[in-house]
Amino acid sequence: MPLHVLDHPLASHIITHLRDRTTKPATFRTLTYQISLLLAIEATADIETEDKPIETPLERVTGRVLAHQPIVVVAILRAGLGMVQPFLDIFPDVSVGYLGLERDHTTAVARSYYSKLPPLEGRHVFLVDPMLATGGSAAKALRAVKEHGAVDPTLVCIVSAPEGVAEVEKHHSGTTIHTATLDRALNANKYILPGLGDFGDRLYGT
Numbered sequence: 001m002p003l004h005v006l007d008h009p010l011a012s013h014i015i016t017h018l019r020d021r022t023t024k025p026a027t028f029r030t031l032t033y034q035i036s037l038l039l040a041i042e043a044t045a046d047i048e049t050e051d052k053p054i055e056t057p058l059e060r061v062t063g064r065v066l067a068h069q070p071i072v073v074v075a076i077l078r079a080g081l082g083m084v085q086p087f088l089d090i091f092p093d094v095s096v097g098y099l100g101l102e103r104d105h106t107t108a109v110a111r112s113y114y115s116k117l118p119p120l121e122g123r124h125v126f127l128v129d130p131m132l133a134t135g136g137s138a139a140k141a142l143r144a145v146k147e148h149g150a151v152d153p154t155l156v157c158i159v160s161a162p163e164g165v166a167e168v169e170k171h172h173s174g175t176t177i178h179t180a181t182l183d184r185a186l187n188a189n190k191y192i193l194p195g196l197g198d199f200g201d202r203l204y205g206t
């Protein structure tokens with residue numbers, strides 16, 4: 001499975017501050033924006049470009065611009081919302097979809113409660129969710145976007161556990177995953193170790 005882990009000093013710096021239990025929600029949101037921007041750049045490194053002849057103030061040159069192939073970002077609610085803005089900021093043609101998934105507090109099994117997806121056929125689909133723990137939410141979300149027409153969607157996460165990566169590979173073999181860090185394991189309550197706690201709670205101060 002193509003698993004890409006961010007390798008940049010800035011990524012390590014941001015992750016460490018996200019992990020820190022004393023980091024307050026306002027700073028946590030800024031750090032989420034920053035790490036998601038790095039991930040958005042990394043995850044889109046091979047999207048198509050095309051020639052564009054232009055004139056600089058000095059001469060003609062043929063440059064490269066993004067080919068017209070709209071990007072769709074699908075956020076897994078609620079924590080995935082924190083990762084959407086960087087995609088909106090750097091790509092001119094982007095539409096946004098939402099999938100509401102919530103883990104049960106005792107079983108850790110994700111339940112679907114909302115879906116609002118734009119057309120996905122023929123588009124680059126990036127599924128964003130900061131935490132890949134058991135992989136149950138990601139596997140359900142990948143199935144939902146594929147049923148809606150996505151081909152080869154990319155999963156973009158901030159913290160991943162080996163168990164979650166394996167679960168995605170089991171149900172959606174060959175899925176490309178971009179993550180800022182690959183952590184050690186899950187604890188008995190299916191939280192990632194060392195992790196950063198409940199991402200949604202820390203993002204929204206709940």
Ligand code: PRP
Pocket residue numbers: 076077078079080101102103104108110129130131132133134135136137138164190198199200201
């Ligand atoms: C978190 C996280 C993922 C999910 C990961 O969401 O944002 O969606 O858990 O866990 P999994 O890999 O074991 O499925 P949560 O269900 O807590 O909902 P929230 O974003 O609304 O807080």
Ligand code: URA
Pocket residue numbers: 131133190191192193195196197198199200
């Ligand atoms: N969801 C979170 O927000 N954190 C974890 O560690 C696992 C699932």
